[in-house]
Amino acid sequence: MTLPTLRDLINQHFNDEELQQLCFDLSIEYENLPGDTRIAKTQSLIQYCVRHRRLLDLGEHCRRLRPAVDWPDGEALKAAKTAVAAWQKVKQGIAAQKKLQGILPDEQWQKTLALLYKQEKALRIQLSSHGTVAQGTGAKAVGERGALAEQAENLVTGDNNHIGNIVNLYRDGGRDRIPDQQLRQAIAAYVHWVDESYGRIRLRGLSDKEHAIPDPNLPDVYVSLIAQKEVRRGQDKESEGNQKLIDMSQLLAQGSRLVITGAPGSGKTTFLRHIAHLLAHALCTGDDTPVRQQLNITGQLPLPIYLSLGDYHRYKQQPSAGTLIDFISYTLIRQHSVYDLPSDFFAQMLSRKNTVCLLLDSLDEIPDEEGRSQAVKDVIDLANNDIGQIIVASRDHAYVGRVMLPSAFRRFLVQPMRSDQIAALTRRWCQAVYSEQTALKEARKLQGEIAALEAIRREQGEAPLVDTPLMVTIVAIVHWNERVLPQQRAVLYEKCITALLAEQHKEDEGEGGSRPDLAERGGSVDAKRGQLARLAYEMMTSRKDQDAGRTANQKQVDAWLLPLFEQIAGKAEAPQKLAAFREAMCDRASLLHERNGWYEFTHLTFQEFLCAHHLANNFSPSEIAAFFQAEDRVLHSWWRETILLTIGYLGKTAIGQSLKLAKAMLSAFPHDVAGLAAA
Numbered sequence: 001m002t003l004p005t006l007r008d009l010i011n012q013h014f015n016d017e018e019l020q021q022l023c024f025d026l027s028i029e030y031e032n033l034p035g036d037t038r039i040a041k042t043q044s045l046i047q048y049c050v051r052h053r054r055l056l057d058l059g060e061h062c063r064r065l066r067p068a069v070d071w072p073d074g075e076a077l078k079a080a081k082t083a084v085a086a087w088q089k090v091k092q093g094i095a096a097q098k099k100l101q102g103i104l105p106d107e108q109w110q111k112t113l114a115l116l117y118k119q120e121k122a123l124r125i126q127l128s129s130h131g132t133v134a135q136g137t138g139a140k141a142v143g144e145r146g147a148l149a150e151q152a153e154n155l156v157t158g159d160n161n162h163i164g165n166i167v168n169l170y171r172d173g174g175r176d177r178i179p180d181q182q183l184r185q186a187i188a189a190y191v192h193w194v195d196e197s198y199g200r201i202r203l204r205g206l207s208d209k210e211h212a213i214p215d216p217n218l219p220d221v222y223v224s225l226i227a228q229k230e231v232r233r234g235q236d237k238e239s240e241g242n243q244k245l246i247d248m249s250q251l252l253a254q255g256s257r258l259v260i261t262g263a264p265g266s267g268k269t270t271f272l273r274h275i276a277h278l279l280a281h282a283l284c285t286g287d288d289t290p291v292r293q294q295l296n297i298t299g300q301l302p303l304p305i306y307l308s309l310g311d312y313h314r315y316k317q318q319p320s321a322g323t324l325i326d327f328i329s330y331t332l333i334r335q336h337s338v339y340d341l342p343s344d345f346f347a348q349m350l351s352r353k354n355t356v357c358l359l360l361d362s363l364d365e366i367p368d369e370e371g372r373s374q375a376v377k378d379v380i381d382l383a384n385n386d387i388g389q390i391i392v393a394s395r396d397h398a399y400v401g402r403v404m405l406p407s408a409f410r411r412f413l414v415q416p417m418r419s420d421q422i423a424a425l426t427r428r429w430c431q432a433v434y435s436e437q438t439a440l441k442e443a444r445k446l447q448g449e450i451a452a453l454e455a456i457r458r459e460q461g462e463a464p465l466v467d468t469p470l471m472v473t474i475v476a477i478v479h480w481n482e483r484v485l486p487q488q489r490a491v492l493y494e495k496c497i498t499a500l501l502a503e504q505h506k507e508d509e510g511e512g513g514s515r516p517d518l519a520e521r522g523g524s525v526d527a528k529r530g531q532l533a534r535l536a537y538e539m540m541t542s543r544k545d546q547d548a549g550r551t552a553n554q555k556q557v558d559a560w561l562l563p564l565f566e567q568i569a570g571k572a573e574a575p576q577k578l579a580a581f582r583e584a585m586c587d588r589a590s591l592l593h594e595r596n597g598w599y600e601f602t603h604l605t606f607q608e609f610l611c612a613h614h615l616a617n618n619f620s621p622s623e624i625a626a627f628f629q630a631e632d633r634v635l636h637s638w639w640r641e642t643i644l645l646t647i648g649y650l651g652k653t654a655i656g657q658s659l660k661l662a663k664a665m666l667s668a669f670p671h672d673v674a675g676l677a678a679a
Contacts (some may be wrong), residue, residue, distance in 0.1 A: 001035070006059075006072060007046050011039045013066050016220055019045075025061055026054070032428065034050050034219060034290055049460030050084050051217065054436065087123040090116055093369075096626050138302070156658075162283050162301045163187050170345060186341045187283075187303075190332070192592060194280035194304055197271040199329045216432035219290075220273055223425045223469070223561065224249045225267050227412035245415065252357075252391075255298045255410045257383060262414030264602050265470020266391040272306060272359040275391070279304040279357055290559060302388045303349055303356040307331060307373050310365030310587070311394075317372075324378045325350050329396075350387050357389040358382075365587045366396035369596070372403045380405065397595040416467040423447050429476045446476060450484040453492070457605075461642065475500045492668035493609040497532075500523045500591055523568075523581055531581060532591060533563055536601065536610035540642065549638065550607075551600045605641075612645035621657050625664035634665070 014022060014037055023045065029629045032046040033627075050057045062069070093304055094116045100109055108599040167183050200215045221384070226245045248271055251258060260268050278291040292295055305328060315327050330345045349355045359377060363445055366372045383390050390406065396413070405411075417425070430443035448465050457465060466475050478495045479485055484490045523531070538560040539552050551562075558578060565574035565581070585592040593600050601607035615624050624646060633639040642666065650658035 005038070007042050009069060009071065010045070010062065011042045022061060022065065025065075026057060027440060028426070029431070030423075033430075034294070035521050036293055036434065049222075049473050050080075050571065051220075052436065053084070055080055055084075057436075076415040083123060087120065090123060094120060094424070125576055136140045142676060153226060160285060162288065163191075165300050166349075166355070168284075169355050170342075170348050178194065183342070186345075190341060191280040191283040191303070192270045194239055194276055194306070195284050198306060199281065201270075201273075216273060216429075218270075218277055220432050221269065221425070221428040223421050223428065225271075225417065225421060226292075226415045227251060227262075229254070230413060246412065248412075248414070249294055250296050252389060254412070256389050256531075257405075257409040258389075259399065259405055259409045259411040260391060260414060260422045261396045261411060263416075263468060264395055264593075265468040266414040266416075267469040268395075268414060269361055270469060272361050272391060272393055272507060276304040276306040276359055295596075300354070304356060304357050304359065305332070306359040306361065307344070308365065309360050309379075312361040312378075313366040313371050321471060326381050350382065351385060353386045354388045356387050358391070360392045362391065362628040363392055363394035364401070366398075367583050367587070369401065369403060372398060373440075376405055378405055383408070389594035395553055395592045395593075400595065416464065417469065417472070420473055422450065422466065425451070425472050426476060429473070442479075445484070446479050449479065450475060453485065453489070456489070462605065462641070463603075465603060471496070484527065487646045488652065490612065490645045491652050493605060494652075495612070495644070495648070497529065497609065498525065523577070523584075527568070528585070528616075529579065530607060530612075531561055532585065533610040533614035533617070534564060535560060535615040536607045539601075540606060540611045540639075550604065551598050552672075554582075554597045554599065557599055608642045609645050609649075611642050612649050615642075615646050616649045616657075621664060626667065649661040 003293070010019070011024075019038060019373050023033070026043065026049075028048060030041070033041050033048065035041045035044050039079075046058070051056050055077045055445060056074065059074070060070055063071045069217075096115065097113050097116055099111070103109075103110075117207045163184055167180060170183065198612045199218050201218050201221065225248050227248050228245050230661045234304065246254065251260070254274070260271060262268050268655055275295060278295055279297075279301060282288040282291040283303070284422070288301060291301065301536070307328060312324065312327050315321050315330065321327070328350065330342070332346060333341055333343065350358075363372055363375060366375055379390070379392060390409075392409065394403075399411075426446045427440075427443040430446065431439045434442050450472075454464055454466065457463070466472055475492075475495050477499055478492065482495075486495065535552075535557065538556075539549055542549060542552065542556075558575075561578055562574055565578045568574075586599075591602055591606060595604055601610075615627065619627065628634045628639065628643055632642065647658055647665070649663050652662060
């Protein structure tokens with residue numbers, strides 16, 4: 001009995017409604033399983049049970065519901081479970097071994113990694129094809145070239161039509177002649193790396209406790225969002241009236257040249273990684289059903305290439321730097337030489353027609369407009385070749401003026417998440433990290449906590465806080481650590497900001513490697529929090545009219561913060577340290593926007609809390625009360641939330657000080673006892 005046979009037995013003996021009931025009995029959401037056909041849903045169900053160690057539960061439910069069928073016994077399922085555990089352990093070993101590159105001697109490192117890959121291949125094939133038997137009346141045996149066995153073998157050998165097509169395209173113009181089978185294996189190794197690199201996500205950000213969180217498969221937690229097509233000036237009225245919202249699963253069908261823009265944390269990078277993973281997985285396994293269903297792709301499958309334009313900009317600073325094509329080859333062959341691909345492989349792929357899906361992320365991570373403009377010119381030069389799909393992603397604020405690509409690139413703006421999308425993402429997040437017994441309960445609790453938080457914000461006339469995948473993830477991480485969202489908003493906002501400053505929710509972006517240094521980019525977490533708090537305080541107090549207070553130009557920011565950096569690093573190094581801080585806060589931490597030299601906090605909430613943080617940590621209660629009463633600040637709505645958050649923050653760190661401040665403020669806020677208590 002193997003997993004393909006189990007799949008076929010379930011597909012044979014359960015109709016659609018019965019399969020839904022089986023999932024319900026197992027507390028698995030049927031509608032969240034990928035696939036549009038019953039056998040595809042069944043395959044997804046088995047894969048889910050394998051990942052979550054629930055094969056025994058699945059077997060018991062099948063025997064109870066269909067006792068006449070000759071289902072695998074407990075020993076067979078335990079053997080499969082043991083093999084799965086061994087396979088996962090070897091995969092962890094591969095990941096750990098990769099981190100030892102440069103530490104171990106090269107020969108030892110390569111030999112150990114090759115052995116681990118060999119073990120991983122053997123276990124994968126064992127899971128898919130060993131000892132296949134037909135069981136049950138009318139059951140059809142799945143032989144050694146059964147569906148899952150084929151996928152396991154293809155993953156190592158590249159033995160499928162999709163990779164065969166790529167081999168043929170390279171053969172049309174490639175200079176480096178190597179045997180076809182060797183080329184197939186090299187391409188298979190590359191797409192396997194893409195599949196592994198972008199098919200899982202890391203949920204980190206606050207404490208060591210998160211290392212107990214399993215790294216979910218991206219398809220398990222991915223929720224498709226909505227985007228709106230931009231209509232530029234001069235386009236016809238028919239186009240202007242066609243600004244319909246489009247599900248992002250349909251975006252690739254909108255054209256071969258696309259630009260995706262959105263707010264920080266709106267899901268742009270995840271969307272590109274989702275595309276890369278689905279294409280690579282199809283090329284690995286030969287099973288193109290998921291990618292065609294979820295991305296609406298037709299025709300031959302392209303080779304996915306995911307890169308950061310921020311990394312490209314840094315590469316261009318090297319004296320020996322070449323073109324964008326050179327960078328692609330440099331990054332994907334030299335830095336990941338295990339692929340054993342011909343040196344001109346990517347250059348040839350990028351010169352052929354309809355061969356690749358080029359995913360260019362992080363245009364906004366290039367720190368200046370001149371650099372972004374040059375990167376855009378290089379993208380345009382490459383786009384003149386009919387290579388296939390090109391998708392560029394950037395934050396809204398960086399995609400302006402001469403940075404904008406020509407009209408051949410259709411722009412789509414990622415929209416804020418709707419309530420149903422937030423609910424779906426929290427549910428999937430909880431299913432990925434909690435046990436089956438507690439996932440639904442935790443999801444409902446988390447959804448209720450988010451709804452309560454947003455209800456308070458609506459009452460106060462504030463914009464939604466949790467309306468992007470990043471903020472849902474950050475709040476979910478806080479929920480995981482605390483078991484419940486803090487009822488005091490000051491505590492919640494502090495934990496959210498800490499998670500954003502740690503930047504570990506992004507630690508596997510960039511050139512494909514882990515980034516353990518992210519938390520220290522621009523300074524330590526505590527130092528960055530203090531510097532942001534000073535900036536927030538200065539911006540809040542600079543408000544003289546409706547336009548001030550939310551933005552500050554670089555000259556103002558430097559004047560406010562440079563003295564702090566001089567105290568830390570000395571006058572000589574302070575300007576460089578300040579520049580690194582500004583870049584880190586805008587490029588990575590998603591706390592500041594920068595547009596044409598003007599800075600603002602991504603959420604007014606963060607600015608208000610950080611101002612409260614500065615006041616609470618630098619002044620006594622009597623001084624804070626005097627500050628709020630000066631210039632009638634206590635009477636202005638601009639300061640109301642900061643006042644409440646200051647009291648709430650002191651309540652967490654120094655309850656006596658908080659009570660003193662509350663007492664002082666009650667004389668000025670006699671009708672807002674409830675508001676002060678809510679802080």
